[in-house]
Amino acid sequence: MLIGDVARRSGVSARMLRHYDSLGLVRPTGRTQAGYREYSSEDIRRIFHIESLRSLGLSLREVGRALDDPDFTPSELVDDLIRRTRERIAAETELLTRLHHIGATEPADWEDVLQIVALLQALGSESAWKRQRAALSSVENVAVPVEALVEATLSETDPNVAGALRWALAQSGDAGLALLAEGLGSATAEVRKRAVQSIAEIPNGGATALLQDALTNSDIVVRRYAALALGIRGVADAVPTLIDMIVDDTNDVDAADALSALASDPALADQIATRLVECLADGTTESSTRRRLTQALADVPGLTASRALADLSHDEDRAVALTATYILKLRAHDNGSFRE
Known part of the structure; x- marks a missing residue:
């Protein structure tokens, strides 16, 4: 032929x-x-x-x-081809993502494009300082796509850079909430944690709703961060998780502070005190746990908390009794100062 x-x-x-x-x-x-x-x-x-x-x-x-x-031997070459193909796909995917990010900002001219590219490159820099600077400048100078900020936030390991990124996201309002909500369902625990921390810093109703949903998340770390944020926002649904944190000795000081913020509402104060007393009455509760629960009553106003502390001042556990007695003295002093 x-x-x-x-x-x-x-x-x-x-x-x-x-x-x-x-x-x-x-x-x-x-x-x-x-x-x-x-x-x-x-x-x-x-x-x-x-x-x-x-x-x-x-x-x-x-x-x-x-x-x-x-x-x-074909197996070695095939393995090498698989590696090269994965690298090529990763590079093309990164390029496609970057192009989407640039397109989302609707740049007016090439100067805008160059600024956005520079900022995106800085967000992906190996230098933590450059990433932090990019996060801060993303609010001040260039409109970085919220998708890029969320992506950077969910992957950031440096605590200082992560804080700057969360702050930058908070300035964007609820624009990143949908993507952060996806992060809550990530298969990676660290990503879920970063997502709930970011949502907690966004001060709007949409974020609060997401945090309330997060109280039933399968990840206990997500539930705890959500409860801390919701306690400060005055959402009563957080109370059970906050009390569990005190019992489990996990961020118990922060949990007690969140309960104190909730207890500033007279309608919730007695409910919180009642729950704490119920935990204290549990015969299986360890001595150290009972002391933490007693300490949590310190900033809960109202008659229920005061009566509970009075009873605890005669507790068989000397450490609990001393703690309750000390708190009662502080409350009496504060009430006296207020009357004066």
Whole structure:
């Protein structure tokens, strides 16, 4: 079969066939009486083999080695192709994401594009200082896409940079809430933690609703961060989780502060005191836990808390009794000062 016929039937151009010939990949084994190169059925089969290997991403040099080297081991090359393909996909995905981020800002001119590119590069820098500076300047100078800020926030490991990124996100209002909500469902615990911390710093109703939903999250860390934020916002649903934190000795001081903020509402003060007393009455509660619960009563106003403290001042556990007695003295002093 002549080269033109091979080209038509195989889909490989005559120019490429000549290139294969010059490289020694596939050379026509026959000649016509007129001296034209003629491909045999075996030559054509080799052409299809070459095209099949090229479709996997092999270079022509690698194709030649695969077909002609008897010691060639395909598994190593395939593994290498997998690695190279993953790297290429990652690079293309990063480029696509960056283009989406730039497009989202609707740049007016190339100067805007260059500023955004520089800022995105800084957010991805290996230097924590550059990332922090980019986070702060994202609010002051350039309108960085909220998607980029969320992405950077959920992946940031440096606490100072993370704080700057959360602050920058908070300035964007509720624009990033949907993406942060997705972060709450991440398979990675650290991402879920960063998501709830970021939501906690956004002071609007949408964030509060997300935090309330987070109280039922399967991740206990997410539930605890949500409860701390909701306590400061005066959301009563956080009370059970906050009390559990005191019992479990997990951020118990912060949990007690959040309960104190909730107890400033007279309608909640007695409810909180009652729950704390119920935990104190549990016979299985350890001495150290009872002391923490007693301390939590200190900033809970109202008759229920005062009566509970009076009872606890005679507790069999001397440490609990002393703690309750001390708190009662402070409350009496504060009430006396107020009357004066």
